[in-house]
Each structure stands twice: as C-alpha cells, then as structure tokens.
Amino acid sequence: MIFASDNWAGASQPVIDAMIRHNTGSAPAYGTDPLTERVTQRFRDIFEHDVSVLFTATGTGANALAMAGCARPAGLVMTSGTAHIHCDEWGATEFYTHGMKLVPVATTKGRISAGDLAREIGKYPEGSRFGVPVALSLTQASECGTVYTPAEVAALTGAAKTRGMVCHMDGARFANALVHLGCTPAEMTWKAGIDILSFGATKNGCWCAEAMVVFNPDRVRDLVTLRARAGHLFSKSRFVAAQFDGYFEGGHWLDLAGHANAMARRLSEGLAAAGHKLAYPVQANEVFPLLDLATIARLRAAGAAFYEWPEAGSSEDRVAVRLVTSFATPEADVDRFVEIAGG
Template structure:
C-alpha cells in the first residue's frame, strides 16, 4: 500500500504514448521543434494570455530560478514557514540568488494570511539593514494539502504589490488545486496578481515535466539567461513538450488530479469513520491523520508506505503522518489501508 508520495507513481498512458509518438525521426534542438511551439501556444490558451514558457528538470529548479530572475542585493523572499522553497530545497533559492534571504511567515494549515504577511513586511522597512523585500512565494496546493481561494491569493498579492514584490506561485500540485477549486487557471494566477508560476506535471502523471510559466516578463527579465547558466535548457526539449502535450490534451491533467483527489477524500472519510482526527482539511490529494505511535508502527509492519510529518498539536504518544494519493491509487488500495487501520 503506497501512500508515501505522488512522486512514486509512474507516468500516465497518455503521456507515455505522446513520448513514443514524438520519438521517431529528427527535430530541431533547444526548443525550436514544432511540438514545443504547439505546447507553448497551448499554455497561452490555457491561461488566456500571452505567456513565456521555460522548461526545467525539477520543481526545485523552477522555484529557485524564478527567485534568481527577480533577485536584488540583500533581497528578501517571503514564504510560509512550511514552504517547500524554505524547508526542502537545500538552500537552492539562496544559492541561485547569490544570497537572498527567505523570511518565513507563520502559516495556518500551510496558508499564509495577509495580516501576517503585512506584519512581516512591516518589520523590514525600506532602507532598513535587514534587507530589501523582493518576492512573495505562495504554494498551491500547500504543503499541508490545503488551498488558497482566488480571493485569498489576490489579498496576499495586493499586500505584496504594495511593496513592489514579485509574486510567485509554486504549483507542484497545481492540477490538484484546480480540480477542487474548479476555477480557470487564469483566475487563480495572473488575474489574481501572480507574475510567474512553477507549473508541475511530474507529481500528476508526467515522467519529468516542469515549467516556468511567466505572465510578467518585465518582472523576470533575465530568467532565460539564469536557466541557461544553471544548465536547465533541454537539448531534446521535444520530449518534455511531448509529455505536456499528452498531459494537457482533452483535460487529461485535470482528470488525473480529480482521480487522486477523490482517492484522498475516500481515505479521509474512512479515517474519520474510524474515529481518527485529521490535522487539516483535505482539499487536494494529501491526508494528514493524527495516529498513535503504536498504530503507526503496526501500519508500517503491515506494509503501508507513508511518512511521519509532525508532532505539532499532538499528544505525547502521537504524530501527524502524511498520506498522499495519486492518479494510480485504486479504491482497493484505499480500502486495504482502512482494513489494516
């Protein structure tokens, strides 16, 4: 029973078929191929505006290079205190920005509040020694599996823009967020004040497909240069484009996300019926139950794969664990977990 990460799932059949379909013959390198041109146009249609689309190998690279492209000497990046950018990327943003500092903002269930962002910005006045406020990074869906609504994104970007910050969204699970929110991609991104999106496909059915989707070129003028210097320009980029073609066509990406989200809801319902409390609302494809240490050990012995997450708000013999569903999670697998529980 595999609930460790959606990164553990493979690629969908539609994505693999697209890869095979574009494997024959020759095509220009470095993004000059016809399939890359078509996929770039597809992204523009998807977001209902002209966009610049730049591929990277990983989500970490996408996040870090977005920060590098807007970097300023002594710059400050405001992100939630549980953001992947802050906690899980080995200082990549600090490295690629030549020393910008991440300022963690307290989050409730992964979500930053405008008043907390305002307070953090107030502690860093213009001209102060602490640094220069430069960027805001939001995660959608958050690291706690929760979501920002359109109004919540706009409220945060309004605060950030009042201080001249570039607004970035880490969309490693962007599809899962959209599948629940049921809003247009444009509404939750550039129309809500986002300048650049790290668009993730790898967790949701791609093999290796991550992209920076830039809505405000003027805010990230040297992004293409930073990407090239960091070694993230694919020579055979048609294979990344092929994945995105199979992923985006006929809303396949949203179908995959809906499947994963539905599996998470089924899992959450079964946990609740078993009397298990869940730390945060289940809004995407992650479930965070609070379990006793004995139950955690028993589930592991039963062959369930998952990660222990936190002890915040737990009793002395408890921990929050993270259960992640994917497009490959079956109803039988969820039921087997609940039976083991």
C-alpha cells in the same frame, strides 16, 4: 498501499504514449522544435494569456530560477514556514539568487494571511538595513494539502505589490488545487496578481515535466540566460513538450488530479469514521491523520508506505503521518488502509 508520495507513481499511459508518438525522426534542439512551440501555445490557451514557457528539469529548479529572475542585493523572499523553497530545497533559492534571504511568515495549516504578510513586510521599511522585500512565494496547493482561494491569492499579492514585490506561485500540485477550487487557471494565477508560476506536472502523471510560466516578463528578467547557466535547458526539449502534449490532451491533467483528490477524500473520510483525527482539512491530495503507534506498526507490517510527520501534530501516544494519493492510487488500497487503521 503506497502513500509515501505522489512522486512514487509512474507516468500515465497517455503521457507515455505521447512520448512514443513524438519519438520519430529528427527535430531541432534546445526548445526550437515545432512541438515545443505548439505546447507553448497550449499553455497560452489554458491560461488565457500570452505567456512565455521555460521547461526545467525539476520543480526546485523552476522555483529557484524564478526567484533568481527578480533577485537584488539584500533581497527578501516572503513565504510560508512550511514552504518547499524554505524547508526542502537545500538552499537552492539562496544559492541561485546570490544570497536573497527567505523570510517565513506566520503560517496556519500551510497558508499565510494577507494581514500577517503585511505585518511582516512592515518590519522592513524603505531604507532599513535589514533587507528589501523583493518577492512573495505562495505554494498552491500547500505542503499541508490546503488551498488558497483566488480571493486569498489576490489579497496576498495585493499586500505584496504595495512594496513592488514580485509574486510567485509554486504550483508543484497546481492541478490538484485547481480541481478542488473549480476555477480557471487564469483566475488562480495572473488574474489574482501572480507574475510567475512554477508549473508542476511530474507529481501528477508525467515522467519529468516542469516549467516556469511567465505572466509578467517585466518583473522577472534574464530567465533564458539563467536557465541555461544553471543547466536546466534540455537539448531534446521535444520530449518534455511531448509529456505536456499528452498531459493536456482532452483535459487528461485534470482527470488525473481529480482521481488523486477523490482518493484523498475517500481516505480521509474512512479514517475519520474509524475515529482518527485529521491535522488539516483535506482539500487536495494529502491527508494528515494522527495515528497511535500500534496502528502505525500494523499498517507498516501490512506493507503500507508513508512518512511520519510529527510537525503536523503529536502527543504522548499519537503522531501525525502524511498520506499522499496520486493519479494511480487504487480504491482497493485506500479501503485496505482504512480497514487496517480501523483495527
């Protein structure tokens, strides 16, 4: 019963098969191979836009380099208080941008509102000595498993663009959000005002496949140079491309996310029926129930892997835990977890 993270899952069989299929002969290095170009065209088809695509080794690398591409002195990056770039990336954005400051905006259930963003931006008027709002970074799906609608994204980017800010989306769980919303990738990104996307596939069935997808190259510059200098330029780029080739084939990426989301719904519904409250609505593939300590001990004794998440809520006898489902989560594991949690 593995619910610690979708990073714990392996790679899907079609992704592995694609890597094996493309592991023949020789191919030009550093992203100049035909497969990388073909996959780039696949991204263009999926997003209905003439995007540029730059592979990176990690999502942290994609996020930090995206911010480095728009960095300026005394720059400020507005984001949520729970954002991965703010809480979990070891200061990577600050490091790669030579000191741009991350400014957390008031956050409710992982999301920020356009009104709160506008108020935060207003604290830094033109010419002030407190910093210059440069970028907005939204996480989709959020670290709380909640999702912004395209209209909400558009409202947020609209508020940011009144000050000429670059709009970035951290899409580590992009596919999970997309499946929940039922919209198109274009509607969730550039049509809603996003300039650059960190597109994550590692959490959703790939081995190591992350990319910066650039919709508006005039807003983020020197990414090719920044990526190479940061050590994120793969020499054997075709093996990252191969993963994306298997990932996208026949809508496989959406099927993987659909299963993960369905397991999260099954898990949340079972826990709710057993009387456990949930800290956040379940929209993607994360569930945050509040469990009593005896139940937590019983689950761990049965071999369940998960993390306590007190920031999502706690009381004298209960604490929130984070449960993350993946493309590989079996229904039997969900049902067994719910059975044990039910006492």
